[in-house]
Amino acid sequence: MEKIKIMLVDDEERFLSTTKKLLIKKGYETLTATSGAEALETLKQKNIHVVILDVKMPGMDGIETLKEIKRQFPLVEVIMLTGHATVESAIDGLKSGATDYLMKPTGIEELLEKVEEAFEKRLRLEEKIRLAQTRKFMKSPREILRES
Amino acid sequence: MKPKPYGALKKTILTCMILVPFIPFILVLGIGYYNFTASLEGATISTMKRIVEDHRQMIESFLNERSGDLKYILDSYPFDVLRHTENLQRVFENLRKVSQAFVDLGIFNADGLHVAYVGPFQLTGRSYGQSPWFQEVIKKGYYISDVFLGYRQIPHFIIAVAKEDSDQRWVIRATIDTHRFNELVKSVRIGKTGEAYLLDADGTFQTERRSGGTLMQKDAERYRYGTSHEGIKTFIDNDVQGQTYLYATTWLKDKSWLLVVRQEKSDAFKSLQNATYVIVMISVLGGAGIVAVAFFLTGRIIRRMERMDAEKDQLGQQLIRASRLAEIGEMAAGFAHEINNPLQIIKNEYTLIDMILAELKEKGQLRETEDVTELQDSLDQIHKQVERCATITQAILKFGRKSESVPQDLDLPAFIPEVTEMVAKKASVHGIAIKQNISQRLNLVHVDPGQLQQVLLNLYNNAIDAIIERHGSAGGELSIEADAISNAHVEIRVTDNGSGIRSENLKKIFTPFFTTKPVGKGTGLGLAVCYGIIAKMGGEMTVDSQENVGTTFSIRIPAAV
Numbered sequence: 001m002e003k004i005k006i007m008l009v010d011d012e013e014r015f016l017s018t019t020k021k022l023l024i025k026k027g028y029e030t031l032t033a034t035s036g037a038e039a040l041e042t043l044k045q046k047n048i049h050v051v052i053l054d055v056k057m058p059g060m061d062g063i064e065t066l067k068e069i070k071r072q073f074p075l076v077e078v079i080m081l082t083g084h085a086t087v088e089s090a091i092d093g094l095k096s097g098a099t100d101y102l103m104k105p106t107g108i109e110e111l112l113e114k115v116e117e118a119f120e121k122r123l124r125l126e127e128k129i130r131l132a133q134t135r136k137f138m139k140s141p142r143e144i145l146r147e148s
Numbered sequence: 149m150k151p152k153p154y155g156a157l158k159k160t161i162l163t164c165m166i167l168v169p170f171i172p173f174i175l176v177l178g179i180g181y182y183n184f185t186a187s188l189e190g191a192t193i194s195t196m197k198r199i200v201e202d203h204r205q206m207i208e209s210f211l212n213e214r215s216g217d218l219k220y221i222l223d224s225y226p227f228d229v230l231r232h233t234e235n236l237q238r239v240f241e242n243l244r245k246v247s248q249a250f251v252d253l254g255i256f257n258a259d260g261l262h263v264a265y266v267g268p269f270q271l272t273g274r275s276y277g278q279s280p281w282f283q284e285v286i287k288k289g290y291y292i293s294d295v296f297l298g299y300r301q302i303p304h305f306i307i308a309v310a311k312e313d314s315d316q317r318w319v320i321r322a323t324i325d326t327h328r329f330n331e332l333v334k335s336v337r338i339g340k341t342g343e344a345y346l347l348d349a350d351g352t353f354q355t356e357r358r359s360g361g362t363l364m365q366k367d368a369e370r371y372r373y374g375t376s377h378e379g380i381k382t383f384i385d386n387d388v389q390g391q392t393y394l395y396a397t398t399w400l401k402d403k404s405w406l407l408v409v410r411q412e413k414s415d416a417f418k419s420l421q422n423a424t425y426v427i428v429m430i431s432v433l434g435g436a437g438i439v440a441v442a443f444f445l446t447g448r449i450i451r452r453m454e455r456m457d458a459e460k461d462q463l464g465q466q467l468i469r470a471s472r473l474a475e476i477g478e479m480a481a482g483f484a485h486e487i488n489n490p491l492q493i494i495k496n497e498y499t500l501i502d503m504i505l506a507e508l509k510e511k512g513q514l515r516e517t518e519d520v521t522e523l524q525d526s527l528d529q530i531h532k533q534v535e536r537c538a539t540i541t542q543a544i545l546k547f548g549r550k551s552e553s554v555p556q557d558l559d560l561p562a563f564i565p566e567v568t569e570m571v572a573k574k575a576s577v578h579g580i581a582i583k584q585n586i587s588q589r590l591n592l593v594h595v596d597p598g599q600l601q602q603v604l605l606n607l608y609n610n611a612i613d614a615i616i617e618r619h620g621s622a623g624g625e626l627s628i629e630a631d632a633i634s635n636a637h638v639e640i641r642v643t644d645n646g647s648g649i650r651s652e653n654l655k656k657i658f659t660p661f662f663t664t665k666p667v668g669k670g671t672g673l674g675l676a677v678c679y680g681i682i683a684k685m686g687g688e689m690t691v692d693s694q695e696n697v698g699t700t701f702s703i704r705i706p707a708a709v
Contacts, residue, residue, distance in 0.1 A: 012492075012493060014497075015492060015493050015496065018493065018496045018497055018500050019496050021500055022496060022499055025500075056485070083484075083485040083486070083488035083489050083492070104488040104491065105491040105492040105494070105495040105534065105538050106492065106495075107499070108496065108499050
């Protein structure tokens, strides 16, 4: 099975470093970014499965970053992490394509549970896409050729 | 609420309300009284004048008739017939048939010698040639005397008429019964004290006066009547005894006699007095009525203003409370958010330490010494306290957030018991008896069931806590009542017999973060949240409590339309 690649996006350096250490200890490949822009840059270079995104950040905020990620990398699963329990911000996030949301302070176990769920969702989605492409290929191999 | 200084306003309103109707009231009454008394006085005086006039005519016609009688005799019989006493006697008897007023009758020749006389006295042969009355009658043809004593020494007056025959001049004279004349003059009857009498030019009584005044005496008031005048004179004056009279006077018999009719003023103006009493009574009653109404209305106005003030104050307080709640909510939410970030870091750090410790132990690099156990205990404590902080910030965020409510029509008689059931177990464990008295005829309410449930559960839990605090695990009572207070409002009351709330705390009970529960047990947000929820429903939440007796929370929510 493929190893889950997680990216943490938050403006709190200490949160990033400690959480990264924890995730690595738990056996996950982990990257960090301190801003939305940095996160998008990293996504371009690395294949990341799940992004954990803080809602409130200076500069480009969580929701904006989420929308950009979903636009550029639709297959990446995003879990919103919020210090604010407003249903509105959670709904905003979910509407913009977030897989789930978590409220600070959250435990590492809880976090990983959501990550696993998100990753499974992504796997299912990839499976479906593969299946669809196979069908398309079976129907008209010529089109596949044209695409490639 | 501070008492408002309505004293001055009250005085102003009262003054206006008394004066404004009072001035026209008094004016109308005064003008009415003046006109009424004036016309009544006029009527009384003119009545008096008419009586005097009638009386004068009567007296004058009596005198004219008597002198007419004598003239008739003069014209009917020659001197030679009448000079014989027996003839005169016959004539006198006929005369007496006409009028009983004649006392005697006498015939005089031109020298004034009494040639014949019929009457109670012996006057034949006396000469009256030099008497003033005889000279007067010779001159004028007739004469009516004042009352005088004469030879007889009794008061009387005479009527004499002269006749000029071709050969001689002669005179017939009759004495008038003063008693009869007296009765005639006195016969006036007006009210209780009305009386009439005659005076001569010197003010001597020619007839008796009923209220005192004998014949031939001088009237003590004679100076008041003034000199002779035309027509009838009326005036009001005091007599010598100080009694006030209404007088009406007129001169008769060529202005030698004065007819006086008088009546005590109080008697004459009796109806005036009655009218005055009535008017005084109306004034007093009307005035009292005006004052009473003024006091009543002023009281009502002031009470109403005070009530409106109280309502305004209450509304103001509610607004302040609501805006303060919103402010605090916002601030608290921001605050909680900021706290959550460091909490997250602490939590992760703790997890890391915990993990590393476990690894170290696993690898055998760390022996299970007392220090390590203490370290582990301390770490657990950090974990616990972080969780506690998290609970608080979650509560604050819940309070601060503008959660959307989904209202629906709710049947309280079904809904409330369902919510109550949720705490039934907890209550029975602590020996609390639950009484529910919910009117079955409640209007539906249009609210979010989740929110109402939250409010009710909060109140139930508070009540149970208060009961446990006071009673321990026996003797608690929790009662839930619901009824319609009007068509538009439903009231739910949650009453416990718990420890109650101290009066100084009662004001702060809905303030966020206010709690009397021990540290770590309450956030002080429960009732603040409830208050906010009910206020948003368009309802009202109030509390009534007495220490060591119990507490009642009342929720008033509008019925569904």
